[in-house]
Amino acid sequence: MKNSKNWLTVAFAVVFLAACGSGQKNEDGQDSTAATDPAAGNDGWVSLFDGQTTNGWHTYLRDTVSAAWTASNGELRFNPDVPREQRGDIVTDGEYENYELELEWQISSGGNSGIIFSVHEVPEFGATYQTGIEMQVLDNIDAGDNKIENHLAGTLYDLIGSTEVSQPKPVGEWNQARIRKNNGQITLWLNDVQTADVTIGTPEWEQVLNASKFKDWEGFAKYPKGKIALQDHGDVVAYRNIRIKEL
Template sequence: MKHLFFSVLSILGACSANAQLKPEKMTPESSELWDPEPRLVTPGKITSATSGTTAPSDALVLFDGTNLNQWVSSADAKSPATFTVANGAMTVAPRKGGIQTREEFGDFQLHVEWRSPSEVKGNGQGRGNSGIFLQGIYEVQVLDSHQNRTYANGQAGSIYKQTPPLVNPVKAPGEWQSYDILYTAPRFNKDGMIVVPAYVTVILNGVVVQNHTQIQGTTPYVGRPLNTPHGKGPISLQDHGDLVSFRNIWIREL
């Protein structure tokens, strides 16, 4: 009798489990999500070939062509930025040092337009060289890579000395180029060990040149990448001695 009792319980339990697993009847509405509704953002507009693209409504404008109020010297954050401003663009003042944003950022979407000098001087790394440093640490290379052979992980669109661009869509010298950069910062644990690396997607002139690329660490000219723990950091623009210009710089924190 005892065995019969437990057998009945087992059968009832199985029936109950089967009843729980029976799916509800699905309708198109079952998979519709209405809340929360994505907030409204007004996208930027292409104004003209000479003015470029305006920032979306929720972006922080880092440079609008008029002043360097959002920037300071990379060598001394208490000193003003050294680049020159004229005709809606800012240009490297050679050998006076790089500049960086006053504010610091973690994960972000960054838009930068840049131009190498129309008068071609030098070759390889000595031609239209600059760089955009994410969090002031990880360099996305800026270089006149139009018909200018150099090492692949040092040309425009590369994660400097790490990952070459997938292709080379660089325009001719003197023409405006555009970077759209999606970046997620690295995460470190309490012991300073990296647990999630940084990743970056780079779109150069509308063409993907880095596709969710893992950043291996710092991007030094000499030596291997290092992963030193850090928090938020600035956007830095490099002075490499060439008259590289920048305009229409904005950022959206993610």
């Protein structure tokens, strides 16, 4: 009976190991179960741009993406030479409230653009910036809007920013932008340097808001949940590696 018991033990071990390794392998040799799970191995991050198409985006107050924005070589690029009626800011199809957003941007010489968030897309507001808050994208050296500190690259546009923290890379190089918005607190980073930190509704927020051009704007920063926009400011700009993690 001793041999029979040993045989049963071996047989059980073989079945157990086979069950543990039964996951299908894909062409890369990875477990296909993990590969088909959208949350597996990404720590909650979701891509907002697939690098090849404009899927997931549309031009503000339109159904599709206008011809000025094209996707190729992993970049979402804006061409200002397209007729004006085929231009405009693009926004995400989805809305977000509490999240971290990461992306890279590359601006042309003298260029200006922006990452605008908490955008409330309704016909009553004809532009993304009427409701959305902007992280500035700028060539600090040659852009026309480089004379005001809180208009520089990486700043919370017309609200918070300084020359000390605005440290964009030279034109033609990629900059890393990060936006964290959580329960009204907005924190920005450009190339790993924090450029702004403020919480909507606090005395500090009211102070910077009242000192800005947005002081009397009816819809500005009034909507906690909204879309994310990439701005058509009339200059060549490109974005890539756009991803979000909801908090």
